[in-house]
Amino acid sequence: MSDPLEQLRRRLAALSDLRCAAELLGWDQQTMMPPRGGPARAESLATLERIAHDMFVSAETGHLLEAAAAELDGAAPDSDDACLVRVTRRRWEKARRVPSELAAELARSASVGQEAWVEARRRSDFDAFAPYLEHNLELARRYVDCFDRFDCAYDALLDDYEPGIKTTTVSALFAELGSELAALITTLAQRSIDDSCLHGSFPIERQRELVEGVLARMGFDRAGWRMDDAVHPFAAALGSQDVRITTRWDQSYFASALYGAMHECGHGLYEAGIADSLQRTPLGHGESLGLHESQSRLWENMVGRGRPFCDVLAPSIAQTLGSSVAPETLYRAVNRVEPSFIRVEADEATYGLHVVLRFELEQELIEGRLAVSDLPEAWNERVQRYLGLEVRDDADGVLQDVHWASGAIGYFPTYALGNLIAGQLWERALADMPDLDAQIAAGELSPLRDWLREHVHRHGAKLETGELLQRVVGGPIAVAPFISYLKRKLGDVYGLELTAQPRPL
């Protein structure tokens, strides 16, 4: 066999092209597609998945992987080629256990379920949605049954989103996180913060100007990016030169679009920062969803809701929205802690609890301990327990997220893991860049972006998240840095002594 590595690369490039086409089909479904296009879209996505799956799991790919590994014997383990073979082999070992028809059906149901969810959520009709969730759970169980090396069903699902992590690890992290957050929320509930400066009447076009100004500072560039509206904001990348983010607009509350866009732009910067040499390979996207989310949350919260950036935001808000607000007032407003129904709009302290409750419920669902018909009640009970709120409307409750509708079970934990990782990276960045606060206050965000590119983005999926964290922060995912960051900030905002650990220098 002549040059198996080159043959492998060609095969993987074609697969990357197929994934890219599927990514566009998905992006289009959520942003552009006319409603009646749904059924045909689901078929197209299923076909692309079937073809890509068949091509990937074929014995030919296995032979090429084996021959390429032999060809690379002695190569530096960090080289692009060595990582390519290692990561691809790991994915191939997993994928080849999944029948092609199941892979296609998962793709079809994800697309169909998403359309059903949009409609069910609009009408707040859980019963209309239930059969799609039942079907997705059934498929997820069939998927889990393809494997025998996992300790539990949920491990097999989680591994697709956060490779290598165990449910028990997540449970331990969440136990620590949950108790820290619950205590924090109880403490803060005694004081209140005025966030009236975020509410009012703000024409969308003026908000757009504000948001575009912020995104431009972050690195959004029309030559290689675009931004559209979506019901459930997301980011998609067709390679590093075609990055697409979405946001939604609320005429009465500009923070929704502003922080949503910063969040998605954080995802986009990750994809835009991946090395050219990794494009059109399986390494050309972010490695894990937790790591991806760490980027979006770092930009949204550590930067966007940090005191320094409020010095940039306040004058921009005055200029675009015509509202005069002091940076300090803005800083306090955007960090107000208050239990609420919607995860994506939750403050940083309550956010984690939204994730914990989903993590618990989806384990129960997949293991059959909770019936779909009992889910709304279980959801509402959990919201009452964790957030002290009574859900009156499924649209703001169990129907609020698209994930289960699109079969993404095991995905939610990565959101909270992303917060933890963001806490770790932020601590490291502050230590590495003594001028970071001053730079951000001056609106200079490129030093931070460059630091993230150097330490995270450029690697794409070359390193597992654990390995990358080991190199950058010297250890595995941990709760302490995030809690420390949060207590420091909220102590500042609420005028309370919360800080357990000193700010790193």
Added chain:
Amino acid sequence: MSDPLEQLRRRLAALSDLRCAAELLGWDQQTMMPPRGGPARAESLATLERIAHDMFVSAETGHLLEAAAAELDGAAPDSDDACLVRVTRRRWEKARRVPSELAAELARSASVGQEAWVEARRRSDFDAFAPYLEHNLELARRYVDCFDRFDCAYDALLDDYEPGIKTTTVSALFAELGSELAALITTLAQRSIDDSCLHGSFPIERQRELVEGVLARMGFDRAGWRMDDAVHPFAAALGSQDVRITTRWDQSYFASALYGAMHECGHGLYEAGIADSLQRTPLGHGESLGLHESQSRLWENMVGRGRPFCDVLAPSIAQTLGSSVAPETLYRAVNRVEPSFIRVEADEATYGLHVVLRFELEQELIEGRLAVSDLPEAWNERVQRYLGLEVRDDADGVLQDVHWASGAIGYFPTYALGNLIAGQLWERALADMPDLDAQIAAGELSPLRDWLREHVHRHGAKLETGELLQRVVGGPIAVAPFISYLKRKLGDVYGLELTAQPRPL
């Protein structure tokens, strides 16, 4: 082999899904993609084409076709199944002669060339564009070399766009058409028409309202359609339930967007009207580009520029653009004949000459009788000869169309063939529907749409264009009905006795 027809259908459905994905990638490239996305897009399109081509031309497809044909022995030749096997076999016989790498390279170069053209046209820089055209011609010649059953190189290319037609047939039709049009233009040059009512300052948003009103009457429906902006307007369909049209806007001349949109909506109605039973099969799109163009031109010109519809347009224009114009004045203005540089904005009398000159030039290019470097001069000379105009700027000359940039050589003739077919269908529709003029004048366009759906749209690609015309108008493509229609209308507009044949009743 169990049920080969069912197996064939499944295989063709997957191919249809792949084509659908490619269609979306192409649509997105021209409407949404950020500029730097171009290179990755070309690779994705090449990969989709390679995979689809390989799947289609495989021996397995051949065996299924053979077995399905045997299974269908005795079936009605007009049945969906019989047509499916017949049409697919014809395409398979052609496609299997083309190497997969050439098919992929054609797709890649089409995408790359299109991006290069946008930039070259913007800068009116033919030299920057020339290498892409050279490459596309080289690929076209390699493509032609795959076949031995065609009388000349151009026949092989033409056959992809207008299956079954010969260059000699087109030449004969164009000789007749050209001389009729030239005589007509000479006659009309003696009189002038005032079209000042079309010019002015018309905010795009008001124009959009006008256009959307007209499209809604035609059958555009947001649930299954969308409209976007494009440099070179086009229509795309991802099945009958997801139809996408594009238009461009000129603040100083509303006819550009209005008639452009009606034109593309005509294409869209064809795709939207194809029978459900043909979706996700090779029969699920329009058969030939000439037939497709007949639909766009019929709506744009026979309806849109006809006297009855001016009774609908005039009040709409008053309401949306605030310009008061009499229906008769509008009718005369939109039918003004005057040689001009841009094909897509040409009147109905000069339009055909734009096509004839391209038809001549591309034959010379493909046969090597004309060098790419000599093309601008040859173009300008031909424009002088046919239209009496001196081209001062390649952007308004040889660079105006995207077709050669995307490798579509042999495509242009179908535009003029479309006019001829539209003339034939229009004659038939008028004869079939005595109330058609009155319906159109009342803004009721659905009877015409239903007639077209019944006689043309629903068949998809079941019937070759010649066969369909035989059934609907009783003969092959002919020049006389179109010229007769044109003389009748222009005689009316110009107050001259041009009508050679009486209006059919």
